[in-house]
Amino acid sequence: xxxxxSAHRRWKYLPQYLAIAPFFVLFAIFGVYPVGYSxxxxxxxWNGVSEMKFVGLANFRFLLTxxxxxxxIGNTLLIWVMSTIPMLVLSMLVALGLNSSVRHKGFLRVAxxxxxxxxxxAMSLVFGSFFSSEFGxxxxxxxxxxxxxxxxxTDPWAIRIAISLMIIWxxxxxxxxxxxxxxxxxxxxxxxxxxxxxxxxxxxxxxVTLPLLRPVLLFSVVMSAIGGLQIFTESQxxxxxxxxxxxxxxxxxxYFYNTAFADNDFGYGAAIAWGIFVVVVLFSILxxxxxxxxxxxxxx
Amino acid sequence: MNRTAKPGTLLTYxxxxxxxxxTLFPYYQLAxxxxxxxxxxxxxxxxxxxxxxxxENIGEVFAKIDFFGSLLNTLVVAIATTVxxxxxxxxxxxxxxxxxxxxxxxxxxxxxxxFVVPTQLAAIPQFDLMAKxxxxxxxxxxxxxxAANAFGIFWMRQYARGAxxxxxxxxxxxxxxxxxxxxxxxxxxxxxxxxAFLGIFTFVNAWNDYLWPLVVLIDSNHTTLQVALSQLNxxxxxxxxxxxxxxxxxxxxxxxxxxxxxxxxxRNIAAGAVKG
Numbered sequence: 001x002x003x004x005x006s007a008h009r010r011w012k013y014l015p016q017y018l019a020i021a022p023f024f025v026l027f028a029i030f031g032v033y034p035v036g037y038s039x040x041x042x043x044x045x046w047n048g049v050s051e052m053k054f055v056g057l058a059n060f061r062f063l064l065t066x067x068x069x070x071x072x073i074g075n076t077l078l079i080w081v082m083s084t085i086p087m088l089v090l091s092m093l094v095a096l097g098l099n100s101s102v103r104h105k106g107f108l109r110v111a112x113x114x115x116x117x118x119x120x121x122a123m124s125l126v127f128g129s130f131f132s133s134e135f136g137x138x139x140x141x142x143x144x145x146x147x148x149x150x151x152x153x154t155d156p157w158a159i160r161i162a163i164s165l166m167i168i169w170x171x172x173x174x175x176x177x178x179x180x181x182x183x184x185x186x187x188x189x190x191x192x193x194x195x196x197x198x199x200x201x202x203x204x205x206x207x208v209t210l211p212l213l214r215p216v217l218l219f220s221v222v223m224s225a226i227g228g229l230q231i232f233t234e235s236q237x238x239x240x241x242x243x244x245x246x247x248x249x250x251x252x253x254x255y256f257y258n259t260a261f262a263d264n265d266f267g268y269g270a271a272i273a274w275g276i277f278v279v280v281v282l283f284s285i286l287x288x289x290x291x292x293x294x295x296x297x298x299x300x
Numbered sequence: 301m302n303r304t305a306k307p308g309t310l311l312t313y314x315x316x317x318x319x320x321x322x323t324l325f326p327y328y329q330l331a332x333x334x335x336x337x338x339x340x341x342x343x344x345x346x347x348x349x350x351x352x353x354x355x356e357n358i359g360e361v362f363a364k365i366d367f368f369g370s371l372l373n374t375l376v377v378a379i380a381t382t383v384x385x386x387x388x389x390x391x392x393x394x395x396x397x398x399x400x401x402x403x404x405x406x407x408x409x410x411x412x413x414x415f416v417v418p419t420q421l422a423a424i425p426q427f428d429l430m431a432k433x434x435x436x437x438x439x440x441x442x443x444x445x446x447a448a449n450a451f452g453i454f455w456m457r458q459y460a461r462g463a464x465x466x467x468x469x470x471x472x473x474x475x476x477x478x479x480x481x482x483x484x485x486x487x488x489x490x491x492x493x494x495x496a497f498l499g500i501f502t503f504v505n506a507w508n509d510y511l512w513p514l515v516v517l518i519d520s521n522h523t524t525l526q527v528a529l530s531q532l533n534x535x536x537x538x539x540x541x542x543x544x545x546x547x548x549x550x551x552x553x554x555x556x557x558x559x560x561x562x563x564x565x566x567r568n569i570a571a572g573a574v575k576g
Contacts, residue, residue: 013401015479022388023448030445034425097316110562111320119508121526122547135342181570
């Protein structure tokens with residue numbers, strides 16, 4: 001191809017390049033540049049106002065021994081496990097219910113989904129009142145069945161359960177809708193075969209439905225991992241910037257927010273952000289291997 | 301489906317309704333708390349029925365924070381973001397779906413790779429950038445970075461690939477329609493269902509966004525609703541009825557907007573997960 005033709009070719013596609021340009025321009029300014037700059041920042045001591053001071057890898061050396069950061073990782077993963085497992089079980093039950101021949105499906109679907117689009121700030125305030133140890137409705141309900149009042153916002157384990165409950169409330173309907181779509185896409189002939197073989201409903205669920213649903217289930221797990229590692233608002237509203245007593249509700253992102261924007265420690269904040277990035281990447285690789293395990297060729 | 305309900309079906313129905321009621325209980329209790337006095341809320345046993353103080357509490361909210369200012373700011377941000385995202389994302393998605401130009405695959409690959417970048421990695425430099433642009437405290441700091449996004453382009457491209465037929469594009473070309481003309485007259489009408497979904501999705505997220513507005517609208521007398529709510533809670537923690545009234549009026553507009561498009565929206569959430 002001659003230079004003239006190639007120039008012509010390039011001009012020919014100018015409208016297409018312009019059409020996709022906005023995203024790439026914005027990403028260059030608000031994505032590429034900031035990520036590069038944050039790497040530079042992580043090597044500095046800087047409060048955002050005074051002169052930057054180059055400190056080399058000191059921030060990262062401190063990060064590796066910073067128990068507060070490791071605790072935040074631990075809390076985040078604990079809350080993720082404590083919320084994701086019950087949430088998936090509940091989502092599965094709701095999805096099976098919606099897939100059966102119940103009435104008012106339209107209403108039920110919207111009712112279960114609504115929490116997902118409601119402001120986390122708003123609902124954290126509402127749940128905060130539920131968790132009040134003396135006057136909260138949760139302890140009152142527990143009292144009805146003979147359970148002693150729980151110190152929801154002061155006991156470290158109760159704090160993690162409280163945050164997990166809010167996540168479960170928010171995401172059960174969303175995942176139920178996804179699992180429902182998976183259920184509806186399953187081939188019907190397998191069920192007829194199972195029926196002919198005399199399999200009961202429970203056996204059919206564990207032997208047929210669950211294995212066939214695996215890709216959709218994994219999608220839910222991956223999505224909840226991406227979201228779960230970013231937990232911030234529930235903790236911050238419920239417990240404040242410090243994550244409550246013993247920092248039991250201190251998550252990775254809350255620790256980052258605290259360091260960078262409450263304490264104005266931008267250099268160390270940038271190092272924490274890179275630390276979170278590493279955790280997210282490791283977690284993603286783990287998830288990805290989980291997804292890839294049944295070797296299926298062809299499609300990516 | 302048979303009309304005579306089997307006992308198993310009835311049991312399932314009952315369980316589903318109870319689950320839905322538990323899910324909706326926080327909304328109900330929010331309305332109960334917002335219509336009672338703080339003393340009524342902090343009573344044992346708790347109040348489970350509406351009181352007569354709703355308007356008095358809402359009046360208190362309006363006196364304590366600039367609710368309408370925050371509402372207006374939130375609306376401006378949510379609407380501006382949604383309009384920009386719908387335009388830029390659909391244009392890019394249409395292009396990636398239907399045109400093969402040098403570098404298109406590589407560029408789309410780069411676009412997918414941007415999903416990996418966690419938001420907090422960019423947060424401090426973004427704040428610094430906004431300070432340099434003089435945009436700290438300005439709504440533009442929320443709108444501009446959010447004006448186009450990888451998720452929307454990716455999602456809409458999937459839709460556009462199947463929905464827009466090559467024959468129609470070819471016919472438009474033969475008729476002498478340029479690229480942009482084709483996007484407007486062929487692409488956009490076909491993409492309408494996808495636009496409706498992405499529109500609601502973007503609006504809801506912009507409305508509920510908290511961390512970035514909290515950071516970048518610092519020292520500002522105009523905030524968004526979410527930040528105003530958090531401030532109301534911080535300042536008037538003892539005045540629980542007022543905080544709940546503020547919470548109620550802050551979620552009602554969005555819940556109404558959502559209910560209008562709920563069925564369509566939920567269908568698309570599901571479709572995206574199974575196909576994508």
